[in-house]
Amino acid sequence: MLVPEVLFLTSPYDTNMSGAATLYYIASHQAWWIIVQVLSLGFSIVAMVVFLALLMALKHLNKSYAAIGAVIALASQVLILSYWPITMGQLALSQRYLAATTQAERKALATAAESLIAQNSIVAHSIETLCALGVTVLSLVMLKGVFRKSVAYVGIATSLSLCLEKHLRPCSA
C-alpha cells in the first residue's frame, strides 16, 4: 500500500491533466503505471481477506453488526477493484495514442481518455467514506473483545479523521 502511494506522490503525474497529456504520460511511463495500479488494487484483495476473517472472528460478539460492517467494508473494496478496467483502459488507450498516425485519431483517443479520467476522479471520496463506515462498525464490535481496545480506537479514529477531512477540505487542500 505504501509503495504505490510513494510511487504516485513522487511522480509528476497530475490527476487534473488533460486526456492527451495523461495518455502521453502513461505511454511514456508504462511500467510505473502498471506497478502503481497492480499494487494499489491488489491491496484491496488483501483487505477483503482481512474483512472476511474479521467477520469470522467477531461474529460471536455481535453477529448483525459484524456482518453489516464487513459487508460495507467489502463493498468499498469491490468498488476499488472497479477501478481496474478504467486504469487498464487508460493504458490500452495510451498505447494506441502513441501508435496513432493522424491528428484526428489522437484527438478521438484523447476524448475517450477524458471520460476515463472523469470516472477515475468521481468515485474516490465515496469509496473512502464507505470504507471508513465499515471500519467504524467493525471497530465498535471489536470494543467488546477479541482485539485490544486500542486497535478498535484506531479504527474509530479512521472515521473521525475522514469526517474532519470532509469538513476542513477547503481549508486543508
Add this chain to the structure above:
Amino acid sequence: MSSLVYLWWAFYLVWLIAVGWKLSRLSMQRGSLLSPGNKAQLQGDH
C-alpha cells in the same frame, strides 16, 4: 489531495496491519481461525 486524507490513510493502514496481525496469530495458534479451539476462545472473549 488534502493532507488530512493522508491521516485517514495512516489510521486505516495501522488498523488493518494490527487486525491482520492479530488474525494471523489467531489462525496460527490453532491452525485455523474457525477451529473448535479458536471458536471457544473467541466466544470466551465475549
